[in-house]
Amino acid sequence: MNGRLRASETGSAATPAGGAAGGLRRELAHAPMAAGTVRARIGSWRAYALPAAILLVVAAPFYWIFTSSIKVPPEIIQVPPTLVPRSFTLEHYLKLFRYTEYPRYLANSLYVAGLTMLITLGLSVPAAYSLYRLRFPGREAIRRALLLTYIFPGILLLVPLYRLLTSLGLLDRLFGLVFVNVTFAAPFATWLLQAFFTRVPQELEESAALEGASRMRTLALVILPVVRPGLGAVAIYAFLSSWTEYLFASVLIIDNVRYTLPVGLAGIIGQYQVDWGMLAAGAVVMTAPVVVLFAFVGRAFVEGLMEGAIK
Amino acid sequence: MRRRDVLTSSETLLGYLLVAPLFLWIAAAVAYPLVDAVVTSFLDVGIIGTGGRFAGLANYARTLQSGGFWSAALRSLIWAAGSALVQTVAAFITALALNRSIRGIAFFRTWSIVSWIVPTVVVVIIWRWMLAGSIGVVNYVLQALHLVSEPVSFFGTPRNAMITTILVNAWRWFPFLAIIILAGLQTIPREQLEAAAVDGATPAQVFFRVTLPLLQPILFVVGLVGTLWALNIFDVIWLFTKGGPSDGTTTLPVYIYQTAFTAFSMGEAAAVSVLMAIMLLALGLLYVKYVPSSFE
Numbered sequence: 001m002n003g004r005l006r007a008s009e010t011g012s013a014a015t016p017a018g019g020a021a022g023g024l025r026r027e028l029a030h031a032p033m034a035a036g037t038v039r040a041r042i043g044s045w046r047a048y049a050l051p052a053a054i055l056l057v058v059a060a061p062f063y064w065i066f067t068s069s070i071k072v073p074p075e076i077i078q079v080p081p082t083l084v085p086r087s088f089t090l091e092h093y094l095k096l097f098r099y100t101e102y103p104r105y106l107a108n109s110l111y112v113a114g115l116t117m118l119i120t121l122g123l124s125v126p127a128a129y130s131l132y133r134l135r136f137p138g139r140e141a142i143r144r145a146l147l148l149t150y151i152f153p154g155i156l157l158l159v160p161l162y163r164l165l166t167s168l169g170l171l172d173r174l175f176g177l178v179f180v181n182v183t184f185a186a187p188f189a190t191w192l193l194q195a196f197f198t199r200v201p202q203e204l205e206e207s208a209a210l211e212g213a214s215r216m217r218t219l220a221l222v223i224l225p226v227v228r229p230g231l232g233a234v235a236i237y238a239f240l241s242s243w244t245e246y247l248f249a250s251v252l253i254i255d256n257v258r259y260t261l262p263v264g265l266a267g268i269i270g271q272y273q274v275d276w277g278m279l280a281a282g283a284v285v286m287t288a289p290v291v292v293l294f295a296f297v298g299r300a301f302v303e304g305l306m307e308g309a310i311k
Numbered sequence: 312m313r314r315r316d317v318l319t320s321s322e323t324l325l326g327y328l329l330v331a332p333l334f335l336w337i338a339a340a341v342a343y344p345l346v347d348a349v350v351t352s353f354l355d356v357g358i359i360g361t362g363g364r365f366a367g368l369a370n371y372a373r374t375l376q377s378g379g380f381w382s383a384a385l386r387s388l389i390w391a392a393g394s395a396l397v398q399t400v401a402a403f404i405t406a407l408a409l410n411r412s413i414r415g416i417a418f419f420r421t422w423s424i425v426s427w428i429v430p431t432v433v434v435v436i437i438w439r440w441m442l443a444g445s446i447g448v449v450n451y452v453l454q455a456l457h458l459v460s461e462p463v464s465f466f467g468t469p470r471n472a473m474i475t476t477i478l479v480n481a482w483r484w485f486p487f488l489a490i491i492i493l494a495g496l497q498t499i500p501r502e503q504l505e506a507a508a509v510d511g512a513t514p515a516q517v518f519f520r521v522t523l524p525l526l527q528p529i530l531f532v533v534g535l536v537g538t539l540w541a542l543n544i545f546d547v548i549w550l551f552t553k554g555g556p557s558d559g560t561t562t563l564p565v566y567i568y569q570t571a572f573t574a575f576s577m578g579e580a581a582a583v584s585v586l587m588a589i590m591l592l593a594l595g596l597l598y599v600k601y602v603p604s605s606f607e
Contacts, residue, residue: 044413054486055422058425058426061437061441065436068440079446081451123333129329134326136322151539152341153540153587155567159351159567160581161340163577164343164347182336186333187333244430247545266432287433294422294425298422
């Protein structure tokens with residue numbers, strides 16, 4: 001409802017303009033409500049046109065890969081392509097799970113991403129509380145160092161991290177991947193939590209302190225429940241960043257038995273003849289958890305992103 | 312007074328205590344490896360990750376004398392600049408489109424970044440399939456619209472592979488950057504826009520005189536960070552082209568990877584990493600110095 005001005009504040013009615021400035025038109029509509037509603041209704045589908053077009057650009061390829069995964073092989077490579085599948089089959093999924101190592105890769109990926117998520121939470125939640133709720137000397141410097149860490153290009157650490165994990169005996173171990181994934185996820189996660197921690201009213205903490213609760217108790221019982229959406233957003237970010245990681249997974253894991261999905265699936269791309277149906281099925285199975293998780297915390301994630309960006 | 316001192320010191324202690332695990336982790340996994348990279352760049356290390364004799368500047372000399380390094384550096388710049396340009400422009404338009412108070416806008420904002428959150432390997436499969444030569448849907452559409460007479464080979468020539476990987480990468484990143492710009496858009500005080508409108512400015516004038524100048528700082532950051540991130544991209548390029556055809560998409564990250572794990576010379580790969588870090592730093596400084604972050 002923001003953007004609607006009271007009728008008493010009318011100025012000159014803004015001229016409608018399309019394109020980039022169209023969003024401003026609503027903001028600057030000085031017409032009184034009654035006259036404005038009709039115009040808003042006419043303009044409303046136009047207000048949706050561009051967002052819908054953008055969503056289409058992002059989502060259409062996913063529709064295409066999904067439909068390809070359930071078409072029978074002749075239909076997959078048919079020209080002209082069929083927008084709506086004429087056939088339905090699960091053979092590509094069955095092939096993927098029966099004749100390739102895909103289930104094993106899936107298990108490895110789930111293990112690495114799950115553990116990455118837990119450790120990232122364990123590191124970033126206390127750190128965010130400390131950096132964004134407590135005052136102590138050096139706080140600013142640490143915050144800035146964190147920012148630098150997540151802008152820092154991971155490729156520059158490829159050689160030294162490979163050496164480090166070799167000397168720690170973590171080469172070709174799934175935990176080695178967890179170690180690397182946490183390194184890249186935790187700084188960003190801490191920064192993302194800032195938006196949620198700074199939202200907590202000071203009074204909540206003060207009243208808990210007055211009642212004699214210790215700081216840790218306050219954190220656990222008062223603050224964490226308030227920042228719960230943020231915890232979800234960060235947990236998902238850590239999980240997903242690990243779920244997608246290819247570079248280190250391809251270098252640090254040697255034995256095929258321990259491949260994660262990105263490396264395993266990339267290997268399947270290269271094998272024998274390109275089996276588009278099976279690859280499509282592999283892509284769909286890999287995308288499914290992302291979409292499901294995002295359905296739950298996507299909104300909190302985007303909100304945290306927006307709040308964090310302007311601080 | 313004394314009570315307050317006690318309080319602050321306990322707060323300080325707790326503050327350090329809670330941030331310590333993350334701090335130590337980053338120190339072990341980022342700071343130490345950085346130092347190690349510099350050290351390794353002066354050692355004669357092959358594939359065995361440890362040991363190696365002191366090699367002086369041999370790794371640097373070899374790198375700086377090889378044509379491969381310089382062309383990879385140039386390709387990196389082209390690739391990153393292209394990515395940053397395409398994705399920032401697309402992100403800006405998207406941010407404006409999503410900056411409306413209409414019902415359900417949160418849905419569009421949330422789901423528009425789906426291309427950013429799916430795994431790279433999925434992105435690569437999707438686009439390899441859609442961009443395939445004779446059976447790809449993109450070529451079918453282009454031909455149906457008579458935009459091209461025969462199927463385009465999207466990864467066939469160095470130039471095409473470069474453009475294609477840039478576009479796919481931009482497709483992946485623009486929604487994420489749009490959300491960042493959108494955050495900046497929402498900080499613009501409504502009063503300023505209204506005041507300008509009351510003064511009789513057209514929406515276009517408001518946009519160019521009020522919105523754009525106020526957005527400068529955040530566009531600046533998105534441009535800088537977007538470029539840095541683009542310079543860091545390995546997986547998209549590698550999974551599409553392996554750096555080919557004829558090294559046409561061998562950017563610095565691909566070059567580092569190949570030097571370390573195909574040519575098996577860790578020392579040299581470390582030297583390339585150090586040189587790349589210096590380049591990035593120089594770029595960052597130039598950018599900060601010459602690109603205005605806001606109109607004074």
